[in-house]
Amino acid sequence: MRERITFVQRLGDALDPSVLQIAGGVISGPEIAAAREDRLTFATDEFPDELWLLLRGIHQLHIRWASADAYEAVSPFLSRLPPGFHAFLTPESKSYTESPKLCAILADIFGKLDCSTPAESFTSLPHDRFSHSTSLQYYHPLDDLSHFIRYAKEKLCPPADASCVTRVDSLAKASSLDISYDEISHALKVTATWPYQRQPVQVTSRPPFRTEVGILSADKPQTLEPHELGISGLLTVLGQDPEPKPTLFSFASRHRDAESAFSVKWMEPTGLHPTLQIRLDSNTLPKEADGAFCSPHAYLTLPRGVFADKYQLSDGLFLASKNLTALRYTSQPVDLEAPEYAMKRWGSAILVELTPPKETEGKEAWTAEIPLHLRYLSPAEGGYAGLKVPYPVVFWACAAEEGTKFPNNPFERANLGYDGLFGPRTVFWHVEPRPEGNSLMTTLNVPVLDLAKSQHVNVGTAIAVLLGFAWAAWKLFGVFATSGYGREEGSKAKTGKKPSEDKKKQ
Amino acid sequence: MAKRSTESRPSAEGRPSEKSTVSISASPSSSFLNSFFSTPTPLYLSAAALRIILLVYGLWQDANSPVKYTDIDYLVFTDAARFVSRGKSPYARETYRYTPLLAWLLLPTTWRTNPTSHVLDTALFSSGKVMFAVADLVAGWLIERVLITHSRMDAATARKYAAIWLLNPMVATISTRGSSEGLLGVLVMALLWAVLSRKITLAGLLLGFGVHFKIYPFIYAPSIVWWLDHHSTAGLAGKSLAGRMRGFVTPARLRLAVVSLATFIALNVVMFYLYGGPFLVHTYFHHVTRIDHRHNFSPYNIQLYLASAFPTQSGLRIESVAFLPQLLLSCVLIPLVMAKKDLPTAMLAQTFAFVAFNKVCTSQYFLWYMVFLPLYLPRSSFLRNKTLGMSALVLWVVSQGLWLQQGYELEFLGRSTFLPGLWLTSLGFFLVNCWILGIIISDVGAPSSKL
Numbered sequence: 001m002r003e004r005i006t007f008v009q010r011l012g013d014a015l016d017p018s019v020l021q022i023a024g025g026v027i028s029g030p031e032i033a034a035a036r037e038d039r040l041t042f043a044t045d046e047f048p049d050e051l052w053l054l055l056r057g058i059h060q061l062h063i064r065w066a067s068a069d070a071y072e073a074v075s076p077f078l079s080r081l082p083p084g085f086h087a088f089l090t091p092e093s094k095s096y097t098e099s100p101k102l103c104a105i106l107a108d109i110f111g112k113l114d115c116s117t118p119a120e121s122f123t124s125l126p127h128d129r130f131s132h133s134t135s136l137q138y139y140h141p142l143d144d145l146s147h148f149i150r151y152a153k154e155k156l157c158p159p160a161d162a163s164c165v166t167r168v169d170s171l172a173k174a175s176s177l178d179i180s181y182d183e184i185s186h187a188l189k190v191t192a193t194w195p196y197q198r199q200p201v202q203v204t205s206r207p208p209f210r211t212e213v214g215i216l217s218a219d220k221p222q223t224l225e226p227h228e229l230g231i232s233g234l235l236t237v238l239g240q241d242p243e244p245k246p247t248l249f250s251f252a253s254r255h256r257d258a259e260s261a262f263s264v265k266w267m268e269p270t271g272l273h274p275t276l277q278i279r280l281d282s283n284t285l286p287k288e289a290d291g292a293f294c295s296p297h298a299y300l301t302l303p304r305g306v307f308a309d310k311y312q313l314s315d316g317l318f319l320a321s322k323n324l325t326a327l328r329y330t331s332q333p334v335d336l337e338a339p340e341y342a343m344k345r346w347g348s349a350i351l352v353e354l355t356p357p358k359e360t361e362g363k364e365a366w367t368a369e370i371p372l373h374l375r376y377l378s379p380a381e382g383g384y385a386g387l388k389v390p391y392p393v394v395f396w397a398c399a400a401e402e403g404t405k406f407p408n409n410p411f412e413r414a415n416l417g418y419d420g421l422f423g424p425r426t427v428f429w430h431v432e433p434r435p436e437g438n439s440l441m442t443t444l445n446v447p448v449l450d451l452a453k454s455q456h457v458n459v460g461t462a463i464a465v466l467l468g469f470a471w472a473a474w475k476l477f478g479v480f481a482t483s484g485y486g487r488e489e490g491s492k493a494k495t496g497k498k499p500s501e502d503k504k505k506q
Numbered sequence: 507m508a509k510r511s512t513e514s515r516p517s518a519e520g521r522p523s524e525k526s527t528v529s530i531s532a533s534p535s536s537s538f539l540n541s542f543f544s545t546p547t548p549l550y551l552s553a554a555a556l557r558i559i560l561l562v563y564g565l566w567q568d569a570n571s572p573v574k575y576t577d578i579d580y581l582v583f584t585d586a587a588r589f590v591s592r593g594k595s596p597y598a599r600e601t602y603r604y605t606p607l608l609a610w611l612l613l614p615t616t617w618r619t620n621p622t623s624h625v626l627d628t629a630l631f632s633s634g635k636v637m638f639a640v641a642d643l644v645a646g647w648l649i650e651r652v653l654i655t656h657s658r659m660d661a662a663t664a665r666k667y668a669a670i671w672l673l674n675p676m677v678a679t680i681s682t683r684g685s686s687e688g689l690l691g692v693l694v695m696a697l698l699w700a701v702l703s704r705k706i707t708l709a710g711l712l713l714g715f716g717v718h719f720k721i722y723p724f725i726y727a728p729s730i731v732w733w734l735d736h737h738s739t740a741g742l743a744g745k746s747l748a749g750r751m752r753g754f755v756t757p758a759r760l761r762l763a764v765v766s767l768a769t770f771i772a773l774n775v776v777m778f779y780l781y782g783g784p785f786l787v788h789t790y791f792h793h794v795t796r797i798d799h800r801h802n803f804s805p806y807n808i809q810l811y812l813a814s815a816f817p818t819q820s821g822l823r824i825e826s827v828a829f830l831p832q833l834l835l836s837c838v839l840i841p842l843v844m845a846k847k848d849l850p851t852a853m854l855a856q857t858f859a860f861v862a863f864n865k866v867c868t869s870q871y872f873l874w875y876m877v878f879l880p881l882y883l884p885r886s887s888f889l890r891n892k893t894l895g896m897s898a899l900v901l902w903v904v905s906q907g908l909w910l911q912q913g914y915e916l917e918f919l920g921r922s923t924f925l926p927g928l929w930l931t932s933l934g935f936f937l938v939n940c941w942i943l944g945i946i947i948s949d950v951g952a953p954s955s956k957l
Contacts, residue, residue: 271918311581321572336601339799341815376800378815383922447922449811454925461809464933465863468805468940469831472859475944476843479951487846 001209002041006411007034007201008074008231009217017234017244020201020215025239027213029201034215035074036194037411038167044186048155051188054105055181059090062415063179065110068143068390068441070433071175071195075218076229076411079255080430081176082301082390083440085110085142088125088415089118090135092183097122097136111147113140120344123331125420137331137417138346139301141388141441145171163204170194178413191413205238212237214247221248226288227400227427229253229409251409252400254419258429259286260363262394263436266444267369274306274444275322276370278394282363283356285396285429294398294429295325296354298370299418304347305340305387306372306444313352313371323368325353329421339376351421354394374446383450391440396429397422543662543669546650553646553672557639560682564635565628576635580684583634587612597784603792605719606777606785608686611637638681638688645692646672648699649880652850656702657884667880680873687870690720691877697723698850698881701730710762714769721793722874725856727766729841733849734758801913801928803867803906805936808929810865832863840947848950851885854878855946862939869906886949898942905935 009015009032020029047055055061068083087106091097097118107113115121115138122136149171157164171177171192178191205211216233224230228251234244260282267275278298285294302308313319313327329351335343354368377385395418419428433440542548564575586596586609596602596609612634619626646668653664671677671691681688693716700709709730716723735756777785799810806828836856844852857875861867888895909931915921916928 269919271920272916273918311578311585315572315574317569318572318574333600337800339811339814376811379812383924445920447916447920447924449808449815449924450922454812457809457812457925457929460929460933461805464805464936465828465831468862468937469835471940472835472943472947473839475947475951476839479847479947480843483847483951485843485846 001043001046003206003209003211004037004039004041004214005203005211006037006039006214006216007032007199008037008077009034009215009233010074010196011218011220013217014233015201015215015217017246020234020236020244022236022238022241022243025205025207025211027201027203027236027238029215031198031200032215033196033198035077035196036199037077038190038192040190042188042190044188047188050105050108050155054102055188057092057096058102058181058183059092060088060182060415061090061180062086062088063106063177064088064416065142065145065148065177067175068439069175069195070435070438070440073257073430073432074196075257076231076253076255076409077193078253078257078430079413079416079428080393080395080433081416082139082299082393083141084301084390085113085138085140086301086417087122087138088136088417089122089138091118094119109148109151110142110145113142115140115346116344121346123333123345123348125331126329137349139303139349140346141303141390143441145174145177148177163206180415203238207239210237211239215244216247219248221250224250225252226290227252229256252405253409254412254414254427256288256427256429257286258282258396258431260284261432261434263434264391264442266442270444272374272447274372274374276300276372276389276392277367278354278370278392279365279367280354280356280394280431281365282431283366284359284363285398289396289398289427289429292398292400292427294396296356296394296396296431297328297418298352298354298368298392298394299349299421300352300370300392301349301390301417302347302372303387303389304343304345304375305377305446306374306389307334307336307348308350308352308370308372309336310334320355322371323355323366324370325355327351328353336373341376341378343375349417351418374444377446377448379449379451379454381451383448383453385446385448387444387446389442389444391433391435391442393418394431394433396431398427398429399423400425400427539666540662543665546661546665549665549669549672550643550647553643553669553678554639556673556675556678557642557682560678561632561635561639564682565632575683577680577683577685579686580634583608583612583684583686584615584631587634588616591616595781595784597781597788603788604686605773605789606781607719607773608689635682635684638684638686639678641688641692642677642681643672645688645695645877648692648695649877652695652699652702652881653884656850657881659884663884667884670880670883671877674876677873677876680870685870687873690716690723691873693719694723694726694853694874695877697726697730698853701733702849704758706734706758706761707765710765711769713762713766714771715773717766717770718773721790722857722860725836725860726853728837729845729849729852729856731759731762732841732845733852734762799866801916801924803869803909803932803935804865805863805933806865807932808924811924828863828865832860835863836860844947844950850878850881851946851950854882855943855950858939858943858946862936862943882946882949887945887952894945898945901938902942905931905938909935 013033015029015032020027064081064086066081066083066086073080089102096102100117102118103113103115103121106115118136118138122138125135125137149168152168152171153165157168173194174192175195176191176193178189180189180191181187201215203211203213213236214233216231219230219232221230221232230248230250232248233246235241235247236244260280262278262280264276264278267277280296300308308327308330310327310330313324319326327350329349331349333345334348335345352368352370357364357366374387377387419426567573567575582599582602583604585599586602586604589598590596590606590609591613596606602609614633615631617630619630649671650661650664650668653659653667654661657664659667677688677691693712697709697712697716700712713723713727713730716726735758777789799807799814801807804810836859840852840855840859844855854875857878861871861874864871883889886895888898909928912923912927912931916923
């Protein structure tokens with residue numbers, strides 16, 4: 001196992017190396033305001049058995065979890081995901097997707113996920129477009145990592161290892177957790193990040209494992225190119241370096257900060273066709289993005305209770321009236337009719353290109369509206385059910401210059417769902433979600449059949465239908481009794497086909 | 507007796523017409539109205555004008571408003587036609603649940619001019635709506651023919667009644683918005699006309715085609731078969747059951763059965779050969795397995811929502827026996843009692859019962875029975891007794907309105923009106939429909955001497 005722990009402070013908040021103490025594989029220092037990222041890399045032979053079972057038959061598996069607590073991103077941890085549990089999978093064979101194994105193990109690790117098999121519950125990604133994306137996608141609005149924390153403490157921490165338990169517990173406050181496996185590197189990477197906050201610098205190495213600690217801050221050296229991020233600070237390999245080594249480096253980053261914010265709200269009344277309004281506080285990008293062709297996008301992961309109708313989102317006038325340019329992508333398949341409780345697929349992901357107002361002198365706030373449709377949800381007491389819908393990810397996608405290489409970024413993060421929908425040289429300028437409260441998870445109040453009032457439905461319906469039937473049948477009998485089934489002849493009982501009378505005669 | 511009836515056939519519904527003519531023209535109708543109906547041109551021109559105005563208005567609204575005049579279904583049909591034009595299956599378009607024939611018929615909507623002419627392209631895209639609108643007019647003309655030839659009505663009066671269909675804004679709106687129900691109207695009316703004119707082979711072709719197109723016209727098979735040769739069971743009273751059976755199987759009935767079945771099967775074999783499983787799944791099986799119970803007028807709707815969410819409920823399941831009252835009425839009892847007396851009214855009652863008792867019921871289905879109204883109304887107690895007629899119309903509209911109001915609150919305001927609102931109003935509308943059905947049935951039995 002290798003471990004890399006990075007504290008990142010804001011631009012200009014450099015730490016004086018003299019306040020750090022390094023001794024016996026421990027680094028400690030004062031409390032600083034920083035974001036933190038822990039990256040653990042495991043070799044295949046270090047996996048617990050259950051993980052082995054999970055990963056056999058898989059080319060690539062990327063699990064991404066993002067917290068619903070709003071946070072301010074710190075460079076270079078700028079990428080974003082809709083809050084909840086995401087999984088991106090490339091299996092070795094089709095048969096793997098028909099087994100419930102993956103879903104069962106994921107549920108064992110992360111808690112109830114509402115997934116049966118990848119074939120039934122996952123959606124396909126357009127893997128033919130760009131080779132770097134995975135083939136199947138899954139999402140669930142998972143609120144927290146409490147189940148994962150319990151699982152990790154029981155199954156992954158060595159017995160009586162208090163520090164392991166403490167570190168796992170700290171995931172309760174993490175803003176994201178990534179677990180990535182790919183068959184080629186034969187390694188499992190676990191990356192957790194914590195939001196910008198005051199925290200002590202305190203890391204203990206775990207021999208024989210290598211632990212590298214970086215205490216960095218964003219930097220803007222003179223030589224910085226517009227497409228690059230700069231970082232400077234101190235790097236220490238615990239148990240190896242007697243003192244921190246100063247460092248300064250820059251790299252091209254796929255994810256950038258648009259230095260603006262957005263919020264969403266459901267337009268009232270929501271009805272059965274809710275519209276998500278996205279309110280952006282700026283129609284411009286930082287000057288570093290100048291010259292590139294950029295357009296704003298929203299990427300939504302919609303749990304199966306709500307969906308977008310791609311046919312509705314194909315009319316130019318309609319799109320323009322909502323400040324939308326086009327629906328660029330929708331996962332397949334999306335059933336346009338089935339009720340929520342009859343579906344096994346997780347839901348759908350859509351990518352919508354937004355239409356910003358024409359560039360003006362200063363910043364201009366603007367809105368875009370995404371019309372969606374609700375499915376029928378299961379009947380419930382009270383007549384309403386809450387449907388959790390995560391905040392979208394909103395970004396300006398810009399084409400980067402030829403020859404830009406993102407993998408040089410030590411903080412590179414890929415397989416986020418939307419990155420695979422763009423070409424490999426796209427830069428995402430992220431707009432920060434800034435909800436009114438603190439939560440990035442919205443709740444739609446969906447009218448459903450009120451179970452408390454449903455006790456007479458079966459009997460009442462049956463009575464009404466029988467009543468209607470009996471009335472019509474009675475009228476038919478009346479006609480039959482007076483004139484039989486035969487042809488009307490102007491007066492009664494003249495024809496030879498009067499069964500009622502014939503029978504009486506017999 | 508039998509001989510005389512053969513001669514006078516098919517005048518089953520002939521006699522009352524003169525009376526009703528009197529009752530209608532006795533009203534203080536202006537000379538304008540009389541001259542309007544005295545020749546065909548004014549009626550058909552205004553019916554066409556109504557549709558042209560709606561079509562052009564629809565094009566304007568579609569081009570200028572984000573709220574579209576064109577029905578979603580029309581986009582489904584034309585998308586499917588586009589798939590067909592590229593050599594693909596029409597079922598590549600999600601929610602296309604119709605025969606491929608419809609997509610084929612709409613192939614002109616996929617044609618484009620070269621060099622591009624926007625006006626012509628728009629006209630080409632709208633050609634399907636034009637076809638549906640023309641189908642309306644032809645259905646109206648067939649109504650007029652049936653009234654003149656078989657109800658022995660004078661032409662002006664026949665046109666007056668045909669106007670109920672031809673100038674009906676609901677009918678004109680539905681077809682110009684691009685819904686295919688107008689095609690059903692002309693098919694079914696042509697079927698009736700063919701049967702009444704004893705064009706058996708044509709009737710068989712139309713019946714087989716109609717069932718292939720939209721399934722529900724199968725309900726007309728029993729009434730047509732029963733009506734055909736209705737004198738042939740005469741004199742069979744004393745015969746054995748086997749004898750009666752032999753007597754029942756007449757050449758005409760046999761021909762109708764063979765031709766309609768052959769048409770239906772041939773069309774399905776061809777479509778299955780061309781488009782395989784998806785054709786069967788989307789055109790037929792979907793209607794059996796569908797669970798998309800979005801609110802509609804059906805009395806079963808709320809019950810089906812409840813049942814589909816809890817599929818393991820024990821006991822007798824209403825949804826599995828719901829077809830019994832529907833099919834018993836529309837395919838057995840109504841044909842048996844009514845068909846020989848008055849075939850058009852029997853078909854109206856069948857359709858009315860089929861729609862009212864159906865597990866899914868939307869306002870487009872109302873068109874299915876509206877096409878028969880001009881044939882039934884002349885001798886109906888609704889026109890004879892104005893109070894009854896107005897009450898029925900008001901009740902039908904109001905009970906529908908009450909449901910629509912509940913539906914609006916649910917759909918657009920997000921209020922949970924499933925229970926009791928939507929449920930009770932759907933049952934109310936259903937019971938009003940059943941009451942109206944009862945009157946239609948009684949009218950057929952009522953001896954014309956009552957007039």
